[in-house]
Amino acid sequence: MTNDWQRFFTAERPLAVRRGRGPGDRSLIVVESDDGPRLSLWDAERGTVAPLSQLTSGDLAQAVLSSDGEQILSLHDDNGSEVGHVYATRLDGGAGRDLTPDLPPYTLRGIDVAGRADRAVITCAAEDGFALWLLDTAGPAAPEMLFRSPHEAWNGLISTDGALACLDTTDHNPGVRRFAVTVVDTATGEVLDRLTDGPEAPVRGVRFSPVPGDGRVLVATERTGFARPCVWHPKRGTRVDIEAPHIRGDLVPLDWSEDATRILAVHVDGGIHRVMEADLESGALRPLDHPPGAYFEPDVADALCHQWASHYGPGRTVRLLRQRFDSPLRVLHGDGQDAAPVPRLFPEPDLDGVRCESNQVRSADGTHVQLWWARPRRAQGPVPLVLHLHGGPNLVTVDRYDPAAQAWLDEGVAYASLNYRGSVTFGRRFREGFMPAIGDRELEDIEAAVGWLVAEGVADPDKVFVTGASYGGFLSLLSVGRLPGLFAGALAHVPMADWLAGYEDMNPALRAAWASFFGARPEDGLERFVRASPITYVADVVAPVWINQGTHDTRTAPKQVRRYEEALRAAGGNVVVDWYSGGHETSGRAKALGEQSRMLGLVRAALRRQPWS
Known part of the structure; x- marks a missing residue:
């Protein structure tokens, strides 16, 4: 081979x-x-x-x-x-x-820099709650706390001149992750205003205007149930909403033009991206000309709102960041009134990859879920398949370059990636559709996806494997416990295997999030945590299980993985755990290549009916 x-x-x-x-x-x-x-x-x-x-x-x-x-x-x-x-x-x-030498260690949930001042803000989560801190990036001035709350507060932003800051808060609706945007005066720490569309419709900050002295904030609202751009002026109490009633799906705001007259946004309909530009003066919304692919990727549990995103360059130049399953990220071209050519920053290797197709699959209750999938070249009839489940849960698989997907396809294994309920960019109802019965709706979506792939002749029903990292790893383990016989093996990276033990050890930012998702803490909703835990179902697992786990992980901590491994082995299960020195996020081409080689070896062994342990 x-x-x-x-x-x-x-x-x-x-x-x-x-x-x-x-x-x-x-x-x-x-x-x-x-x-x-x-x-x-x-x-x-x-x-x-x-x-x-x-x-x-x-x-x-x-x-x-x-x-x-x-x-x-x-x-x-x-x-x-x-x-x-x-x-x-x-x-x-x-x-x-060190910009915060006197603070206890914290988890970072937001970082932003003032464009015309030596200032930055960071959003921190620690044992005593969530806080927004103002930092002096040029001198020795001590950090100043601008806001503190025991409730979830993320995504701090600062205005271009450093006079204002904002963050996404839940004080108006504690315990529910539907944010409002709270603005504070950086000189006094005074809360100036809060933008909320009520308890059902969250508002999230995107960016302050890039024009010095302009205190407007670009935010994302969901009054219709789908994301829409909105420009809010907190000092005047006015807002301009881009309703776009003629389009369905999310319209996700990304950036302002340098003169703050235009907004860059991406329309997402069934997972497909279409870049658009809104003119704030005329109200016109126009699509930009671009080839198929992904143009941003949302993030949920890091310091920035997006892992990468298209944005404005000088003037009204638009820099489209684009990738596809078979093509790494590129700065594509400039488009706009003052467009200038963008140099090619990266080589374009001819990797001879396979593009993925997108289909809507009907789940058990009639909900449509989006599925990316591809057959290996020259495949005839059903073949082995790997189903990938993204992490989060409030993340999404976009049409971005995935070397693991291409490796599976190159080795004759079909590939699919499911945007199950809980994924973002499909509207609020879909994003929140996994709560509070964690795992139940996702398993329905997983079972429906496998059924569709088998019915379409893509997958051999006896040779389907499931994989994912973090929440995707959790769902992989939950699948082989609650859907025994559906999968020939589970390949789980940094999974949550025991919610009770994991909740005790996870960092404070995650603890608050999961109390919100479950609608309770373990002491108040024990049965929910037990029902959602893969460790509860070890006696029903018949497929082999591989877990790849970091020693310093504070999201899915090591202890709960050890407990699952011991319980599954005691129940007669076939389980292998590989440990690495590091945290939740693994990185590096060498490590990723090694993990892919390991998974390929395990799948080949399973296809030969050889045990993994």
Whole structure:
């Protein structure tokens, strides 16, 4: 057997292009290297791209540029634990400087930089709750706390001149993750206003206007049940909503033009992206011309709202970041009144990958769920298949480059990825459809997807495997326990296997989130946590199970995985656990290649009816 599939992992793989907030046109480029993310600085005015090889520590995947473009701000933690402090590291070398030296370690749930001031805000979660802190990025001034709450509060943002800050809060509706946007004065810490559309419809901050002195905030609302852009002026108490009644699905706001007259947004209908631009002066909403693919990827539990996203360049230039299942991220082209050509930043390797198709699958109660899928080239009739389940749950699989998907297909294994209930960009009802009976609706969607793939002649019903990371890993383990016989094996990365033990050990940010999702804490809703836990069903597991788990994970902590392994083995199950030194997020081409090789070996063994342990 050849290892040609490795080319999908060894090709240069950009992860994000993130424009700085300050003057000029500087962007951070995040590229996946053999041992993790690495940064380069793209100065578009000079036409240069310079590797920042001296920066090797901190969460570089979530790093941002300071306003002067001379420093990188990033979280430094203990071996991927996601609990630590934000540091500023100069691009010209030298040791990083802790910007919050007197604070206890925290989990970062928001970071933003003022474009015309030496200021930044961070949103922290610790044992004493959630807080918004104002940082001085240029001098020794101590951080100032602007807001604190015992309830979930994420995604702090700061205005271009540093005078205002906002964050997504739940104080108006505690215990329910339907945010409002709260604005504070950075000079006094006074709460100026709060934008809420009531207890049913969340509002989330996107970005302050890039024009100094303009205190308007671009937010995403859901008054119709689907995302729509809205421009809110907290000091005047006015708002401009882009209703777009003629389109169905989410219209996700991403960015302002530099003159704050236009909004960039992506219309998502059934998982398919269509980039649009809204003119705030005329009210016109026009689609941009672009090829099929994904143009942003939402995030839910990190410092930034999106893992990567299309955005505006100088003037009204639009920089479309685009990728597909078979094509890594590219800066595609400029489009706009002042459009300028965008240089090719990355090579375009001919990887000879396979594109995925999108279909809607009808679940047990009639809900339609979106499924990406592909057959191997030259496949005739049903073949073995791997079903991928994304993490989150409030994440989504977009049409982005996936070396693992291409590796499976290259080795003759069909591939599918399901956006089950709980996924974002399909409207509020779908996003919240997994609560509070965690796992129940998702299993219905999984069973429906497998049934569709078998009925369409894509998958051999006796040779279907399930895989995923984090919440996707949890669903993989839950599937082989509650749907015995449906899968020939489960390949679970950093899964939640025992909610009771896991809740005790997870970081405070996650504890608050899961209390909201379950609608209770364990002491108040024990039966919900027990019912949702894969460890409850170990006696019913007949498929082999592989778990890949980090030693410093504070989301799905190690203890609960050990408990599941012991329980499944005691019940006679076939289980293998591979441990690695690190946290919840694994990175690096070398590690990803090793994990894929391991999974390929396990699937081949299962197809030969050989045990995994």
